Amino acid sequence: MFSNKSGVLAIVVAALLPTCFAGWLVWDSLRGPGAGGEPQRVLPLPSVSASGSASARTDDANGTAAAGTPTASALPLAGKVVVLDPGHNPTDHEHTAEINRLVDIGTGRKACDTTGTATKAGYAEAAFTLDVVHRARALLTARGATVKLTHDTGGPAFGPCIDERARIGNEAGADAAVSVHADGSAAGDRGFHVILPASVHQGIADTRAIVAPSRRLGTAMKRHFADATGSAPANYLAGGTGLISRSDLGGLNLTTVPKVFIECGNMRDPNDAAELTDPAWRQSAAEGIADGITAFLRGKT
Numbered sequence: 001m002f003s004n005k006s007g008v009l010a011i012v013v014a015a016l017l018p019t020c021f022a023g024w025l026v027w028d029s030l031r032g033p034g035a036g037g038e039p040q041r042v043l044p045l046p047s048v049s050a051s052g053s054a055s056a057r058t059d060d061a062n063g064t065a066a067a068g069t070p071t072a073s074a075l076p077l078a079g080k081v082v083v084l085d086p087g088h089n090p091t092d093h094e095h096t097a098e099i100n101r102l103v104d105i106g107t108g109r110k111a112c113d114t115t116g117t118a119t120k121a122g123y124a125e126a127a128f129t130l131d132v133v134h135r136a137r138a139l140l141t142a143r144g145a146t147v148k149l150t151h152d153t154g155g156p157a158f159g160p161c162i163d164e165r166a167r168i169g170n171e172a173g174a175d176a177a178v179s180v181h182a183d184g185s186a187a188g189d190r191g192f193h194v195i196l197p198a199s200v201h202q203g204i205a206d207t208r209a210i211v212a213p214s215r216r217l218g219t220a221m222k223r224h225f226a227d228a229t230g231s232a233p234a235n236y237l238a239g240g241t242g243l244i245s246r247s248d249l250g251g252l253n254l255t256t257v258p259k260v261f262i263e264c265g266n267m268r269d270p271n272d273a274a275e276l277t278d279p280a281w282r283q284s285a286a287e288g289i290a291d292g293i294t295a296f297l298r299g300k301t
């Protein structure tokens with residue numbers, strides 16, 4: 001009875017898997033607003049394709065999986081390393097002496113870290129960034145990426161310093177690194193923006209090799225973040241383009257891997273703050289970030 005049953009299973013799996021994979025490709029290339037829940041549809045792949053004889057049929061069906069490792073190669077970000085950097089630290093404010101220490105960023109010296117901003121009601125940027133990064137990590141891990149955080153809940157009491165945040169991405173050999181923030185601009189200033197590394201070759205900073213790939217990453221990030229959240233590019237800088245290059249951020253000056261910052265919204269604007277404090281919106285933000293990284297790593301920018 002088991003041989004019969006597994007024969008049926010193999011047929012079903014063989015029929016379903018190409019559909020799932022094709023479905024992901026369609027999602028990947030045509031994804032638009034409202035398609036936020038679709039990435040999870042790839043989740044059944046690992047458990048299903050691991051079921052013995054079905055694997056061989058899967059390999060034959062899509063032609064991409066290596067014999068014996070269909071699961072890993074079926075995931076779109078298999079083999080990719082992503083470093084996510086939650087801006088600030090929830091307990092930075094208890095360590096002002098430590099975070100005010102100046103560190104070398106090539107173009108000058110800057111504070112090791114800053115406390116970040118907060119909404120008028122007191123929701124801290126450092127709590128926001130950790131929450132969004134956790135959500136993005138889950139999405140990227142499900143797509144096969146190896147995800148490393150620069151710090152996490154229960155980690156260091158302050159920082160890491162901005163130079164260390166860059167170093168973590170560099171030493172991980174990250175294929176992409178993203179620093180997540182929310183802005184503290186005036187009420188009425190709304191929307192998100194992506195910060196790209198300017199071309200800097202000064203002191204210990206040399207971004208020349210990563211300016212172009214970082215721009216591709218940032219461009220993909222802008223498009224997917226807008227699609228996932230429905231947010232518009234910031235109305236208060238960069239001419240409304242949502243993309244700005246800066247040479248005054250240690251986390252960008254010192255990176256040797258493709259990296260961008262995303263300022264997800266303005267915590268000091270009541271309308272943006274309503275979104276930033278909404279867990280469902282933060283899930284959309286994480287999806288936008290994960291989709292931007294995914295598009296970049298798959299060369300679809």
Ligand code: ZN
Nearest residue numbers: 087116181182
């Ligand atoms: Zn920040």
